[in-house]
Amino acid sequence: MMAHTQEVSMERLHLDQIDRSILAALTEDARVPLVALASQVHLSRNAVKQRMERMERQGVIGGYTVTPGHAGGSPVSAIVLVYRTDRMRGGAVIAEISQIPEVRRCDVLSGDFDLLVMLEADSMDRIGEIWEMLAAVPGVANTVTAVSLTRVVDRA
Missing domain, CATH: 3.30.70.920 (Lrp/AsnC effector binding domain/regulation of amino acid metabolism (RAM) domain)
Known part of the structure; x- marks a missing residue:
């Protein structure tokens, strides 16, 4: 699963390094558990959740999508x-x-x-x-x- 990020200037939205780390982790795997993500960025689970919700409101995170796999090989x-x-x-x-x-x-x-x-x-x-x-x-x-x-x- 991948997090879809909007084409929005991150500097204009005042995203700090922690926000960027959260975005990078979600882009890699949008199903990453909040507890694991919080541990990665050295914040509480609740603090990470609040940052994600803020980035959703700002349009930095535009949604979360499942990309179907192909178990039998290449499509x-x-x-x-x-x-x-x-x-x-x-x-x-x-x-x-x-x-x-x-x-x-x-x-x-x-x-x-x-x-x-x-x-x-x-x-x-x-x-x-x-x-x-x-x-x-x-x-x-x-x-x-x-x-x-x-x-x-x-x-x-």
Whole structure:
């Protein structure tokens, strides 16, 4: 789990070294127990909790997120370009796509294809199942799918 920090000037918010240490520890593991975090920064559990709450109010900490792991190895990524029969006049196709948990992103495009759907699944079999689901959605006229072989840059 990682703590999401907002792009806020830390100097402007008067964050001291202890605040920065707390942020660094939460960014590394947002599930770190308060007792362990307090021991790391040599403060009481309550003092650390108050500092975290203050940083949340200031927008320095924007939330805590679970990043799903992939127990079976590396995830499989694919891009599906979708051509719609209705040329984006209704929301049914996007509503169907948004129900698929492996969809990481869906963009409306200009040009020949209407949607760019980015998938991340545990296996090629699951990518195939999702492709079949997308192709069967009423309003989808055609798809083109590309599977990622190797990720060389990841700024997520």
